Amino acid sequence: MKYIVAGIGGQGILFATKVLGHIALGKGLPVIGSEVHGMSQRGGSVISHFKIGDYQSPLIASGDADIFLAFDQSEALRNYHFLREGGQAVINVEHPAELAHPRLQDYFRQRRITLHALDGLGLIREHLGGKFLFLNVLILGALCGAGVGNFSRDEMRQAVGELAPARFREENLKGFDLGYGALAK
Amino acid sequence: MSKRMVLLGNEAIARGIVEAGCEVAVAYPGTPSSEILPAVAKYADELGTRTAVEWGVNEKVAFEVAAAASFAGKRSCAIMKQVGVNVAADALMSVAYFDLAGGFVLVAADDPGPHSSQTEQDSRSFAQFAKIPCFDPSSAVEAKHMVFDAFDLSEQYHIPVMLRPAGRVNHCREDVELGAVRPGDHPAKFVKDVRRWVCLPAHVRLTHPQLNAKNDAIRQDFESRFGAYNYELAAKKPAKLGIVAGGVSFAIVQDLLASWGREDVAVLKIGTPVPLPEKMVMDFISRHDNVLILEETYPVIENQLPDRTKVKGRHNGFVPRAGELLPEVIEELVLRALGEPGVPGASPELKAALEELQIKPKPPMLCPGCPHRASFFAIRKAVPSGIYPSDIGCYTLGVNQRMVDSVICMGASVTQPSGFYLAHRVDGKEQPLVSTIGDSTFFHMGIPGLVNAVYNRHAFVLAILDNSITAMTGGQPNPNVGTKLRKGDVGARVDIEGAVRGCGVGHVEVVEAYDMASGEKAVKAAWEYAKAHQSPAVVIFRHPCMLLRCEQEKIRVRVDEERCVGCKFCINFFNCPALVFDEGKNKAVVDDRFCVQCGTCIPVCPHGAIVRVSEEA
Numbered sequence: 001m002k003y004i005v006a007g008i009g010g011q012g013i014l015f016a017t018k019v020l021g022h023i024a025l026g027k028g029l030p031v032i033g034s035e036v037h038g039m040s041q042r043g044g045s046v047i048s049h050f051k052i053g054d055y056q057s058p059l060i061a062s063g064d065a066d067i068f069l070a071f072d073q074s075e076a077l078r079n080y081h082f083l084r085e086g087g088q089a090v091i092n093v094e095h096p097a098e099l100a101h102p103r104l105q106d107y108f109r110q111r112r113i114t115l116h117a118l119d120g121l122g123l124i125r126e127h128l129g130g131k132f133l134f135l136n137v138l139i140l141g142a143l144c145g146a147g148v149g150n151f152s153r154d155e156m157r158q159a160v161g162e163l164a165p166a167r168f169r170e171e172n173l174k175g176f177d178l179g180y181g182a183l184a185k
Numbered sequence: 186m187s188k189r190m191v192l193l194g195n196e197a198i199a200r201g202i203v204e205a206g207c208e209v210a211v212a213y214p215g216t217p218s219s220e221i222l223p224a225v226a227k228y229a230d231e232l233g234t235r236t237a238v239e240w241g242v243n244e245k246v247a248f249e250v251a252a253a254a255s256f257a258g259k260r261s262c263a264i265m266k267q268v269g270v271n272v273a274a275d276a277l278m279s280v281a282y283f284d285l286a287g288g289f290v291l292v293a294a295d296d297p298g299p300h301s302s303q304t305e306q307d308s309r310s311f312a313q314f315a316k317i318p319c320f321d322p323s324s325a326v327e328a329k330h331m332v333f334d335a336f337d338l339s340e341q342y343h344i345p346v347m348l349r350p351a352g353r354v355n356h357c358r359e360d361v362e363l364g365a366v367r368p369g370d371h372p373a374k375f376v377k378d379v380r381r382w383v384c385l386p387a388h389v390r391l392t393h394p395q396l397n398a399k400n401d402a403i404r405q406d407f408e409s410r411f412g413a414y415n416y417e418l419a420a421k422k423p424a425k426l427g428i429v430a431g432g433v434s435f436a437i438v439q440d441l442l443a444s445w446g447r448e449d450v451a452v453l454k455i456g457t458p459v460p461l462p463e464k465m466v467m468d469f470i471s472r473h474d475n476v477l478i479l480e481e482t483y484p485v486i487e488n489q490l491p492d493r494t495k496v497k498g499r500h501n502g503f504v505p506r507a508g509e510l511l512p513e514v515i516e517e518l519v520l521r522a523l524g525e526p527g528v529p530g531a532s533p534e535l536k537a538a539l540e541e542l543q544i545k546p547k548p549p550m551l552c553p554g555c556p557h558r559a560s561f562f563a564i565r566k567a568v569p570s571g572i573y574p575s576d577i578g579c580y581t582l583g584v585n586q587r588m589v590d591s592v593i594c595m596g597a598s599v600t601q602p603s604g605f606y607l608a609h610r611v612d613g614k615e616q617p618l619v620s621t622i623g624d625s626t627f628f629h630m631g632i633p634g635l636v637n638a639v640y641n642r643h644a645f646v647l648a649i650l651d652n653s654i655t656a657m658t659g660g661q662p663n664p665n666v667g668t669k670l671r672k673g674d675v676g677a678r679v680d681i682e683g684a685v686r687g688c689g690v691g692h693v694e695v696v697e698a699y700d701m702a703s704g705e706k707a708v709k710a711a712w713e714y715a716k717a718h719q720s721p722a723v724v725i726f727r728h729p730c731m732l733l734r735c736e737q738e739k740i741r742v743r744v745d746e747e748r749c750v751g752c753k754f755c756i757n758f759f760n761c762p763a764l765v766f767d768e769g770k771n772k773a774v775v776d777d778r779f780c781v782q783c784g785t786c787i788p789v790c791p792h793g794a795i796v797r798v799s800e801e802a
Contacts (some may be wrong), residue, residue, distance in 0.1 A: 008547055010779075017358065021191040025360055031191055032324070033358040036300065037216055037659065042582060043762045043779075044549035050358070056324065057436035058357035061512030062531065064444075077544045081531045098542060107534035121778060132778045 001150055002060045003050040006079040007071030009043045012136035015163070016069065017050045019140055022159045023151050024052045034058035045075055052150070067149055069139050073098060086112045088148045090139060090183075092120035116146040118182045127178055134175030137164075141179025153180060192361045194325035194354045198292060199224030200361070201332030206369045207262050207290070209237045209254035211247040213629065214658035215266030216301035217352035218294035222264055223661070226670035232366055238670045240661055243595070243629040244269035248276045248291065252345070255289035256382055257375040260336055262290040267308045268594065269293070272630070274311070277345070279384050281315040282392040284343040287371050288336035295351045297481040297509040303577065303594060305507060307483035312347045312459040316396050318403045319347040319459040320414065323435045325359040327456065330413065333367070338406075342399045351481055353433040404460040414456025415465060421448035426523050427473030429466060429486060431455045434479035437515050450519070461489040470495055477503070477522040481510055497522050551582045553763045554783035556698035556728030557650050561588040562759055562789060563704030564619050564648060568712055571617040574601035578623040579657045580650050585760040589621070596630025598622040602645035603638050617712055618645035624681060625655035625663040632688060635721060639689035644715040646708055647723045650698070651681060652730040660732055685723045692718075698728035699785050731781065740784025741798040744773045748794035759789045
């Protein structure tokens with residue numbers, strides 16, 4: 001399974017892939033991935049590649065990802081090309097009108113891409129006192145809520161609890177549950 | 186008792202360093218190498234080794250400290266990014282000739298892309314230049330194994346050995362096996378021998394041939410003894426293409442061939458590119474009519490081939506000579522080498538949507554609340570007609586505020602104003618000059634330039650942006666901070682102001698960076714002093730980096746829509762991620778996702794539109 005996670009520096013993308021790695025390793029699955037550190041972390045576009053299974057390289061080619069998580073709508077647009085035909089995307093959306101763009105809709109249709117969109121920032125403003133740092137766990141919750149990927153809600157929730165620093169544990173779990181609830185059917 | 190963990194490539198390398206029994210590890214931070222040394226300290230603490238772990242003030246210092254520990258018989262290593270090797274090069278070129286005692290490994294992390302560097306240079310070329318052997322890992326797991334072999338090889342031939350991970354290895358995350366510290370005793374014992382340790386020309390006439398002989402012997406070893414790193418993945422069917430690959434490119438090729446299920450492509454993996462196991466590569470080439478070479482970033486393997494007639498590589502322009510060899514680039518190269526149709530490119534619909542929606546990559550910016558932003562703004566107000574040289578660090582992003590006019594490399598913010606000063610002085614002109622440099626960079630290489638400017642009487646203002654950390658690379662301590670990495674290890678703080686005065690600078694003023702009015706006044710006064718005394722003057726802007734999350738007053742702000750005229754002055758000259766422009770309304774707005782309530786933007790607006798939100802509101 002190949003994941004691409006995209007967003008802006010400072011949104012906690014590295015923590016999201018850390019959670020995925022933690023669960024996979026616990027199940028004895030080999031993992032490999034690639035992160036961005038350094039200058040790009042300063043508020044610029046950040047992208048993380050993550051693969052579970054028997055792979056040698058940490059990178060995913062354009063058109064080859066199974067799952068795409070995007071913390072930011074513009075970064076989502078710039079990185080949809082990573083998705084394979086029939087791939088699934090979990091997207092934090094701020095401007096829903098943009099998603100309705102006819103060419104974009106054509107693209108989703110032609111490549112049979114399933115989009116799971118949620119207003120993560122709105123949820124955080126309403127329920128988590130505007131602490132946007134928890135967007136990463138919210139997206140992980142949404143991933144489980146949408147039934148995408150190979151990990152169950154319980155596995156993911158437990159991993160978030162284990163990896164979060166003790167003083168932020170409760171809020172991380174709350175963020176996760178918010179995301180789960182937003183997309184669970 | 187082995188255990189597996191998902192580690193960053195840099196943590197895997199660090200683990201290898203500690204398990205290999207390295208007892209002196211010195212580094213200067215730089216992406217993509219920065220996480221190695223803190224991980225060395227962490228594992229040394231966990232495993233209870235005696236390893237000395239230190240940040241050197243620059244890469245030359247780090248290299249020399251580690252090298253001398255090897256003279257004294259210890260296993261040691263120096264860790265840096267590729268451009269750091271340029272700084273350490275003087276020492277590297279000499280030490281290569283030495284007949285070392287303890288194993289000595291240089292970890293040089295390359296940055297194809299580049300993602301966070303000023304060059305795309307290939308450290309393997311440096312290994313070749315210095316005539317030292319080089320290991321080029323394709324994965325985190327392999328990098329860790331190579332650390333052991335690098336130390337062993339160094340001890341066997343008494344030669345420095347380079348481990349050259351490219352950034353994708355440094356920053357890959359992979360499950361890695363953790364082991365125990367390998368047994369081995371390397372007591373500190375320096376055996377005096379001037380022919381061995383003093384690089385007099387007379388000695389070099391003996392040691393240079395010795396170095397050549399070592400290279401010949403190591404090349405033989407690489408031909409035969411290092412099958413774990415140099416091996417062929419034979420094609421099951423008659424091969425239509427033979428690929429010679431090293432580093433991350435090898436891993437990408439493997440995944441690509443596996444996903445295609447192709448059995449008609451043979452691959453020769455080269456993990457020891459310098460000195461090249463030439464017979465092995467030429468034998469592979471002789472057995473294939475069609476050969477592609479994939480390596481990053483320079484043609485190091487390719488350059489060492491005695492005959493390149495059959496080779497598709499960089500010499501005949503087949504492989505791009507710049508940029509990262511990403512999976513899609515390699516996919517295209519392999520198909521083209523096979524003479525087969527390429528994969529369809531990006532979807533035209535998606536491309537059109539991106540263009541119509543005007544989606545562009547988000548460039549890096551200084552963090553919200555960053556003190557540098559306020560410092561730059563104050564400098565512009567004080568000396569609006571200045572030339573503003575700068576340096577390597579977060580503050581290079583002052584380019585977004587149009588406050589960075591030229592950057593070369595670390596320390597060059599102190600020397601460039603000297604050049605600008607002289608260029609204008611010979612024409613009889615006076616040119617205001619204000620340079621910016623960070624605290625860590627000042628200690629790294631700023632001091633010689635400052636002494637030079639005092640001695641030669643160059644008039645300019647040097648603004649030292651002191652945020653009490655090496656921020657860009659993730660927050661490492663430096664002499665200005667005084668802390669060290671290992672538990673219980675205590676450092677001493679070196680005072681910047683004292684160091685500046687010690688260089689002979691007669692005018693030094695320290696200001697709180699958030700206080701832009703004082704900053705402006707201080708820069709004006711410093712420039713007046715510089716002109717009057719024909720001498721550099723220094724202003725130290727001080728405020729801790731936001732990433733240190735120090736407690737500070739929270740000042741909520743908003744943009745008053747009545748007063749905002751949509752001039753974008755705040756966007757263009759203050760450039761905070763939390764101040765964005767709403768094109769629809771033609772007004773600036775505060776983005777609550779990013780605002781950290783530092784309040785520094787309030788005095789920025791010429792129309793007074795950025796206002797404090799009163800507590801009762």
